[in-house]
Amino acid sequence: MNEPDFIAALRALPLHPGARGLMDDCAVLTLGTETLVITHDMMAEGTHFRPDADMADVAWKLVATNLSDLAAKGAEPVGVLLGHILGRDDARFIEGLREALAAFDAPLLGGDTIAAAGPRALGLTAIGRATHKPVPERSGAQVGDGVWLTGPVGRAMLGFEGVPEHRAAFNRPSPRLTEGRALAPLVSAMMDVSDGLLLDALRMAEASGVTLALDPQAIPVADAKRLDQCIRWGDDYELLFTAPAAAALPVPAHRIGTVSARGPAPLLLGETPLGDPATLGYRHG
Amino acid sequence: MNEPDFIAALRALPLHPGARGLMDDCAVLTLGTETLVITHDMMAEGTHFRPDADMADVAWKLVATNLSDLAAKGAEPVGVLLGHILGRDDARFIEGLREALAAFDAPLLGGDTIAAAGPRALGLTAIGRATHKPVPERSGAQVGDGVWLTGPVGRAMLGFEGVPEHRAAFNRPSPRLTEGRALAPLVSAMMDVSDGLLLDALRMAEASGVTLALDPQAIPVADAKRLDQCIRWGDDYELLFTAPAAAALPVPAHRIGTVSARGPAPLLLGETPLGDPATLGYRHG
Numbered sequence: 001m002n003e004p005d006f007i008a009a010l011r012a013l014p015l016h017p018g019a020r021g022l023m024d025d026c027a028v029l030t031l032g033t034e035t036l037v038i039t040h041d042m043m044a045e046g047t048h049f050r051p052d053a054d055m056a057d058v059a060w061k062l063v064a065t066n067l068s069d070l071a072a073k074g075a076e077p078v079g080v081l082l083g084h085i086l087g088r089d090d091a092r093f094i095e096g097l098r099e100a101l102a103a104f105d106a107p108l109l110g111g112d113t114i115a116a117a118g119p120r121a122l123g124l125t126a127i128g129r130a131t132h133k134p135v136p137e138r139s140g141a142q143v144g145d146g147v148w149l150t151g152p153v154g155r156a157m158l159g160f161e162g163v164p165e166h167r168a169a170f171n172r173p174s175p176r177l178t179e180g181r182a183l184a185p186l187v188s189a190m191m192d193v194s195d196g197l198l199l200d201a202l203r204m205a206e207a208s209g210v211t212l213a214l215d216p217q218a219i220p221v222a223d224a225k226r227l228d229q230c231i232r233w234g235d236d237y238e239l240l241f242t243a244p245a246a247a248a249l250p251v252p253a254h255r256i257g258t259v260s261a262r263g264p265a266p267l268l269l270g271e272t273p274l275g276d277p278a279t280l281g282y283r284h285g
Numbered sequence: 286m287n288e289p290d291f292i293a294a295l296r297a298l299p300l301h302p303g304a305r306g307l308m309d310d311c312a313v314l315t316l317g318t319e320t321l322v323i324t325h326d327m328m329a330e331g332t333h334f335r336p337d338a339d340m341a342d343v344a345w346k347l348v349a350t351n352l353s354d355l356a357a358k359g360a361e362p363v364g365v366l367l368g369h370i371l372g373r374d375d376a377r378f379i380e381g382l383r384e385a386l387a388a389f390d391a392p393l394l395g396g397d398t399i400a401a402a403g404p405r406a407l408g409l410t411a412i413g414r415a416t417h418k419p420v421p422e423r424s425g426a427q428v429g430d431g432v433w434l435t436g437p438v439g440r441a442m443l444g445f446e447g448v449p450e451h452r453a454a455f456n457r458p459s460p461r462l463t464e465g466r467a468l469a470p471l472v473s474a475m476m477d478v479s480d481g482l483l484l485d486a487l488r489m490a491e492a493s494g495v496t497l498a499l500d501p502q503a504i505p506v507a508d509a510k511r512l513d514q515c516i517r518w519g520d521d522y523e524l525l526f527t528a529p530a531a532a533a534l535p536v537p538a539h540r541i542g543t544v545s546a547r548g549p550a551p552l553l554l555g556e557t558p559l560g561d562p563a564t565l566g567y568r569h570g
Contacts, residue, residue, distance in 0.1 A: 001375040006398055009379045016364040016392040027394040029412070031319040037393065042408055044401030066322040079301040081312065081325040083368065083408040085398065090286040094294045107301040109312040113291050116329030123368040123411040125325055127314070138317065227430025 006072065017115035020137065023105045023207055025069040025126075028135050035130035042083075043088035045119035049237045055089040056096030057171040057262035058122070063100035065124035066193065068175035068237040072192040073135050074184025076177065081279035083123035084113045089224045104177065116272060126238040132184035140189040141208035141242040147257035148249070150179050153197045154222035154230025155264030182250040183241055190241040195234040196281025198267065198274060204240065212242075213268040232271075288344040290434040292307035305422065308492055310354040310476060311413075313420050320415035322360035323501030326351045327368075330404035342456040343407070348385035348478065351411035353460035353522040358420050359469025360413030361462065362391035368408035369398045379534065380384040387464065417469035421526075426493035430527040432542035433534070435464050438482045438523060439507035439515025458522045466533040468526055476524040480519040481566025483552065483559060489506065497527075497543035498553040516554075516567045 001009065011022050018029045029036040041063070045051055048228065049058045067077055080101070084093075101107060141147075159170030176192070185192060189208055193200045197219065205212045222232035242259055243249070265273030267280075274280060286294065296307050303314045311324040328350070330336055352362055359497045365386070369378075379476065386392060428433075444455030461477070470540055478485045482504065490497045504516035528534070529545055545559060550558030552565075559565060 003371060003398055005376055006369070006371060006379070009376070009394060010367070010396075010398075013379070013383050014386050014392040016394045017396050018364070019392070022393070022395060027364070029363070029394070031321070031414075032317045034316040034319070036316070036321075036387070037408075038366065038412070039394065040368050040408070041397045042370075042399050044370065044399055047399060047401050048404075055351050078314065079303070079312070081323065081410060082326050083296070083327045083406075084291070085292060085327075085329065085406055086286065086288060090291055091294070094291070094298070096416070098298050101299050102361070107299040107304070108295060108307070108326060109304050109314070110354065111295075112326045112408070113288055113295075114327050114332060114406070115288070115327055116404060116406050118331075121323070121368075121370055121399070121401050121406045123327070123408040125323075125366060129316075135556060182348070208336060253474045277536045 009111060014094035016094050024138055026073050035133055035280050036134060037070055037073045037128040037130055037135060038150055039066055039069040040125045041120055042122060042123045044121040048110050055093040059093045059096030060100040060172050062122055062124045063104065063106065064173045064175050066124045067104050067106060067177060068192040068194065070126055070128035071131065071175045071177045071180035072190050072239055073178045074132045076181065077104055078129050079107045079109035079239050081109050084111065085116045085119050085122065086113060087119040093239045103111045131181050136184050136187050136190040138189055139207040141259045142188050143190050143210060143261050144245060145242040145259040146245040146255050147212055147214065147242050147259060148253040149220065149232055149238055149256050150176050150253050152220035152222050153193060153236045154233060154239060156235035157229060157233035158222050170235060173235065175237055176239045177277050179239055179251045185246050187241040190239055190261055193236050193238050193240050197231045198279030199277060200240055202267050202277060202280055209262055211260045211263045211268060212257055213260050218254065218256045220254045234281060252274040289317040290405045297499045305498035307430060309423055311358050315538050320418055320420060321411040322358045322415055322420060324351055324354040325408060325410045327406055327408045328331060329406040340378040344378045344381030345385040345457050347407055347409045348389065348391065349458045351409045352391060352462060353477040353479065355413035356460045356465035357413055357475050357524060358415065359417045360415050361466060362389055362514040363412045363414050364392050364394035366394050366410040367396035369396065370401045370405040370407065371398060372405050376410045395564050416466050421469050421472050421475040423474055423476050423489050423491040424497050426527040427473050428495060428544055428546050429530060430473050431483055431540050432497055432499065432527050432529040432544060433459050433525055434454050434505065434525055434541050435538050436523040438478060438521045439511065442514060442518035455520060457493065460522060461524045464524055464536045470488050471532050472526040472528045475524060478521050478523050482516045483568030484562060485525055487562060487565055488513035494547055495544045496548045496551055496553060497542055498545050498551050501555050503539065503541045505539045510530050519566060
């Protein structure tokens with residue numbers, strides 16, 4: 001099975017109401033007066049990190065990418081569980097893990113450590129506490145809303161290519177936890193940009209049943225000469241959100257478009273209709 | 286790093302109080318009036334399942350082993366998050382997952398699906414709700430308590446070897462969720478037997494600072510001629526617990542020993558002192 005088929009099969013299993021139909025980045029679990037936000041993301045050698053990557057960077061990124069999902073829900077970290085396969089440079093892995101847990105105030109809750117052959121796959125479960133209810137979803141974008149992005153895309157791409165000042169953007173991304181908490185009360189929809197701006201915007205448009213009309217000239221990119229690539233590359237972990245056009249935003253953000261009624265395509269880049277996920281960004285599977 | 290070194294390094298990281306020092310099977314997270322019990326276990330091809338295993342059995346066992354950790358805390362399942370690597374027989378995997386989630390009333394909350402090369406490693410995070418507080422620990426065994434086991438050990442070993450009537454014990458273990466909930470209010474310590482009775486009893490003795498004196502003739506085993514192997518093989522997922530000797534047990538269980546003050550060895554099997562983990566059961570790493 002490929003990834004879309006497998007996820008479709010998962011959606012046909014008994015789902016918890018907090019699973020949000022497996023259409024969102026996180027599960028949302030309400031317990032008494034508390035609401036938890038829970039996510040689990042994996043990183044595999046060869047797919048998500050190079051066999052010669054600094055394992056401290058890998059640990060950092062494993063934490064950061066999961067916490068980025070919490071950021072998109074306006075949640076504050078409670079703790080993480082690590083699923084670890086023993087291997088090379090485990091001491092460096094521990095060092096990067098220590099730095100990330102300290103940087104984001106996310107203590108270790110538990111996990112599992114195993115031995116296994118072949119390329120390694122590492123998993124992390126991040127648990128957060130919602131700071132605002134209802135917890136933002138991908139599906140709430142309203143016609144007439146503005147579309148915003150908290151920062152430029154394409155920095156991770158340049159960092160991956162080795163441009164010195166962008167290396168940290170690829171190796172040590174920062175989840176937008178502060179921004180997510182500040183924005184949660186006023187957004188109509190929010191998600192993190194992990195797989196590329198266009199692909200993630202498409203997902204928000206599909207989940208919300210609207211068209212997102214983006215102005216290519218308004219999108220902040222790390223390299224203006226490579227706009228098409230910057231808006232398709234992933235790993236930047238900025239927040240993409242919609243809110244009433246007149247909203248007074250509590251954090252700096254770039255207005256990159258407008259939500260319109262669903263037209264023939266879920267996404268408009270200037271005048272160009274876009275809808276084929278295969279052309280929009282990075283997909284696993 | 287080997288597994289003990291890696292876990293020692295994890296223990297030196299910032300830990301959540303609910304991590305219980307990474308000495309227990311689960312994290313315990315109190316939120317308002319609710320207490321959650323959370324665990325994450327992995328299974329790797331080649332280490333935990335054979336490359337030709339029925340992936341429906343693998344999915345079942347992945348769920349069952351995690352829920353067994355919840356059972357040992359007297360917790361009832363809330364839901365699970367799956368970390369999946371795409372590969373052969375994914376439709377069978379989905380089928381076994383469906384059966385396990387239905388059998389144990391544990392709906393899917395979320396997770397991640399990725400592509401990766403090489404042998405597969407699958408992860409599951411199980412979240413449960415404590416039904417009794419304080420939540421049982423490994424560390425509470427008291428001098429004078431009895432030691433009990435909910436059922437025989439060695440069935441999974443025979444199943445692994447191909448004995449027809451024990452195959453299900455290996456391929457489709459049943460977490461003792463009902464027994465765990467019934468026992469939680471009266472046990473002084475409880476854990477599931479996943480890595481072998483002797484090794485897990487040693488861990489309970491070490492965590493509690495006592496000696497567990499076990500009567501080899503009282504231990505229920507699947508094959509009396511192979512006692513030494515039955516009490517060292519893992520994968521049986523019975524519950525091991527201590528309680529006041531006069532406790533009226535709400536479920537059937539086998540009294541296999543007594544808790545005594547810490548002697549020269551943490552474990553006594555009849556007259557034989559045992560303390561070297563390398564001789565007691567199965568360890569990864």
